[in-house]
Amino acid sequence: MGLFTGLRNSIARVTSSLFSGGQRQRRIGIYGPPNAGKTTLANRIARDWTGDAVGPESHIPHETRRARRKEDIEIERNGKSVSIDIVDTPGVATKVDYTEFLEHDMEEDDAVRRSREATEGVAEAMHWLREDVDGVIYVLDAAEDPFTQVNTMLVGIIESQDLPVLIFANKIDLDEASVQRINNAFPQHETVPLSALEGDNMDEVYDKIAEYFG
Amino acid sequence: MSEAHDDPGTDGDAGGDDEIDAENADDGSGVQIDMISGERMDGLTSMEKIRLILDGVHDGNIVILEEGLDPDEESKLIEVTMAEISPDEFTGIEIETYPGTEQQGNGGFFDRLLGRESRTKLTVIGPANRLETLHKDETLISALVTRR
Numbered sequence: 001m002g003l004f005t006g007l008r009n010s011i012a013r014v015t016s017s018l019f020s021g022g023q024r025q026r027r028i029g030i031y032g033p034p035n036a037g038k039t040t041l042a043n044r045i046a047r048d049w050t051g052d053a054v055g056p057e058s059h060i061p062h063e064t065r066r067a068r069r070k071e072d073i074e075i076e077r078n079g080k081s082v083s084i085d086i087v088d089t090p091g092v093a094t095k096v097d098y099t100e101f102l103e104h105d106m107e108e109d110d111a112v113r114r115s116r117e118a119t120e121g122v123a124e125a126m127h128w129l130r131e132d133v134d135g136v137i138y139v140l141d142a143a144e145d146p147f148t149q150v151n152t153m154l155v156g157i158i159e160s161q162d163l164p165v166l167i168f169a170n171k172i173d174l175d176e177a178s179v180q181r182i183n184n185a186f187p188q189h190e191t192v193p194l195s196a197l198e199g200d201n202m203d204e205v206y207d208k209i210a211e212y213f214g
Numbered sequence: 215m216s217e218a219h220d221d222p223g224t225d226g227d228a229g230g231d232d233e234i235d236a237e238n239a240d241d242g243s244g245v246q247i248d249m250i251s252g253e254r255m256d257g258l259t260s261m262e263k264i265r266l267i268l269d270g271v272h273d274g275n276i277v278i279l280e281e282g283l284d285p286d287e288e289s290k291l292i293e294v295t296m297a298e299i300s301p302d303e304f305t306g307i308e309i310e311t312y313p314g315t316e317q318q319g320n321g322g323f324f325d326r327l328l329g330r331e332s333r334t335k336l337t338v339i340g341p342a343n344r345l346e347t348l349h350k351d352e353t354l355i356s357a358l359v360t361r362r
Contacts, residue, residue, distance in 0.1 A: 092292065093306070094292055094295060094306050094307045094308070094309055094342070095299075095305050095306025095307060095308065095342035096296070096299055096305065096306055097305040097306070097342070097343075098301045112301045115299070115301060116301075119296040119297070119299045120296070120297075122292070122293075122296045123292075123293045123294075123296035123297050126289050126290075126292050126293040126296070127293055129289060130286065130289055147350065149309050149310050149311060149347075149350075152311070153285075153288050153292070153309075153311070156285045156288070157285040157286070157288060157289045159285070160284070160285035160286060161285075
């Protein structure tokens with residue numbers, strides 16, 4: 001399936017850019033599991049090209065509970081300019097238990113509220129994935145096992161929408177990181193290693209964004 | 215083990231007479247497993263399938279789908295699950311599927327060329343507070359089911 005999915009995605013990319021005349025703003029959703037570093041990446045991209053951040057970062061899961069959009073990000077690569085909107089989404093999960101937040105020294109009321117906001121945010125992000133994005137950056141923590149059902153399902157859902165997708169193996173600054181493990185999990189897609197926190201390999205990140213979404 | 219045998223109808227109510235079985239499972243004497251055939255799911259709309267699954271899971275049952283869901287239905291299942299999570303009552307679902315996306319497409323060249331994929335995709339879904347995946351690899355799902 002990988003070969004044909006890749007071929008289909010390539011055709012979709014070329015067709016889309018032909019009909020858009022290269023001018024249309026592409027809406028790129030940043031998806032992935034909680035704590036993969038999606039907001040850190042969104043902030044890195046936004047700061048590098050606009051000077052502003054997208055949202056607060058935290059080690060507590062579901063810090064991002066509402067999708068945040070940063071519009072008109074102009075990325076210049078190899079003499080060409082690519083204009084995108086990036087949408088930082090809540091980490092996708094099939095379960096949210098408010099008691100997990102209590103372990104982060106949170107009061108129960110705050111934990112329950114966080115849980116409610118997180119579930120609403122994930123539902124919204126899933127809806128948008130079907131309706132409202134032109135491409136996807138799927139962020140994974142390279143230090144974690146990528147073979148999870150949520151990752152498999154999400155990548156399958158993205159493929160079924162014929163959306164161009166780039167897989168980013170984030171947190172390569174960590175000793176336990178393994179980009180190869182992510183490559184093995186999703187061989188049908190290109191995996192780009194990076195550290196959004198440290199800013200490692202961002203040149204390749206921008207090259208690939210321009211190539212896939214430009 | 216019992217196969218779900220209610221008719222979800224068109225109003226999304228997938229409950230019916232299974233509630234009696236769910237009560238038996240709920241009293242701590244066991245865990246009910248609903249094994250739903252592909253044939254049974256064939257006649258349902260996406261939302262009816264999701265309702266059938268989530269009603270079973272809300273009752274504390276483990277639901278096994280012979281043919282799984284398509285990606286669009288999986289997306290809606292996550293969306294509806296999130297909408298139904300509530301503190302102290304329902305914390306969501308645990309879900310595992312065989313084969314995973316990366317292992318599908320075992321058909322022949324023409325099947326892949328024409329976008330035809332094997333429909334065989336066994337899926338296990340249960341309440342997150344009762345079903346825990348202990349291990350999953352290319353040939354085995356090992357799960358722990360706990361009573362309430």
